[in-house]
Amino acid sequence: xxxxxxxxxxxxxxxxxxxxxxxxxxxxxxxxxxxxxxxxxxxxxxxxxxxxxxxxxxxxxxxxxxxxxxxxxxxxxxxxxxxxxxxxxxxxxxxxxxxxxxxxxxxxxxx
Amino acid sequence: xxxxxxxxxxxxxxxxxxxxxxxxxxxxxxxxxxxxxxxxxxxxxxxxxxxxxxxxxxxxxxxxxxxxxxxxxxxxxxxxxxxxxxxxxxxxxxxxxxxxxxxxxxxxxxxxxxxxxxxxxxx
Numbered sequence: 001x002x003x004x005x006x007x008x009x010x011x012x013x014x015x016x017x018x019x020x021x022x023x024x025x026x027x028x029x030x031x032x033x034x035x036x037x038x039x040x041x042x043x044x045x046x047x048x049x050x051x052x053x054x055x056x057x058x059x060x061x062x063x064x065x066x067x068x069x070x071x072x073x074x075x076x077x078x079x080x081x082x083x084x085x086x087x088x089x090x091x092x093x094x095x096x097x098x099x100x101x102x103x104x105x106x107x108x109x110x111x
Numbered sequence: 112x113x114x115x116x117x118x119x120x121x122x123x124x125x126x127x128x129x130x131x132x133x134x135x136x137x138x139x140x141x142x143x144x145x146x147x148x149x150x151x152x153x154x155x156x157x158x159x160x161x162x163x164x165x166x167x168x169x170x171x172x173x174x175x176x177x178x179x180x181x182x183x184x185x186x187x188x189x190x191x192x193x194x195x196x197x198x199x200x201x202x203x204x205x206x207x208x209x210x211x212x213x214x215x216x217x218x219x220x221x222x223x224x225x226x227x228x229x230x231x232x233x234x
Binding site: 032033034035036038040045046047048051052057089091092093097098099100101102103104105 | 148150157158159160163171172173174207212215216217218219220221222224225226227
């Protein structure tokens with residue numbers, strides 16, 4: 001069982017927006033503004049999409065945005081495109097003992 | 112251009128020790144702020160963070176695996192080595208090494224990943 005809770009699946013039509021939630025605790029997501037999000041296409045390595053809750057690495061479209069409220073972080077993808085399909089994982093810093101925890105992953109389907 | 116590649120056995124027996132090597136290029140593990148981490152993914156399951164080593168040889172481990180894990184660097188060879196002792200079938204997974212994004216405030220930001228290597232534990 002993963003430390004962070006994500007919905008198993010979400011879906012949306014091209015052009016729509018979807019939001020993926022990531023619920024942790026006051027020891028990880030709620031304690032630090034250090035949440036990252038990864039996109040993983042089938043059979044490929046993960047790709048960093050968001051870090052430090054809201055920041056986008058160079059090359060990631062601004063259709064991807066991150067936010068956080070309390071113990072829950074969210075990834076919003078606007079203007080859905082077929083290429084956005086895949087699994088998405090949230091990840092949080094969790095202090096000097098646990099250090100890093102991942103979510104269970106969410107499968108995004110573009111209808 | 113940053114690249115990383117994992118290498119090691121594809122099959123290990125239960126109780127054996129797994130040794131994986133991450134060979135990288137495009138950065139140096141002597142540069143302040145640089146880190147290389149290991150993350151694994153059992154077939155069809157979620158990512159699991161394992162360990163991270165920094166440029167200054169500071170090391171961090173997953174608490175659930177800490178007693179079995181060792182991470183080390185060889186800066187002359189541009190390599191990071193991960194060892195996992197007492198392998199069990201539940202350790203069957205794709206193992207990834209990844210470069211930590213330098214200007215990330217946390218230690219959970221990996222901007223370049225290797226292709227991964229599938230390790231199967233079976234007798």
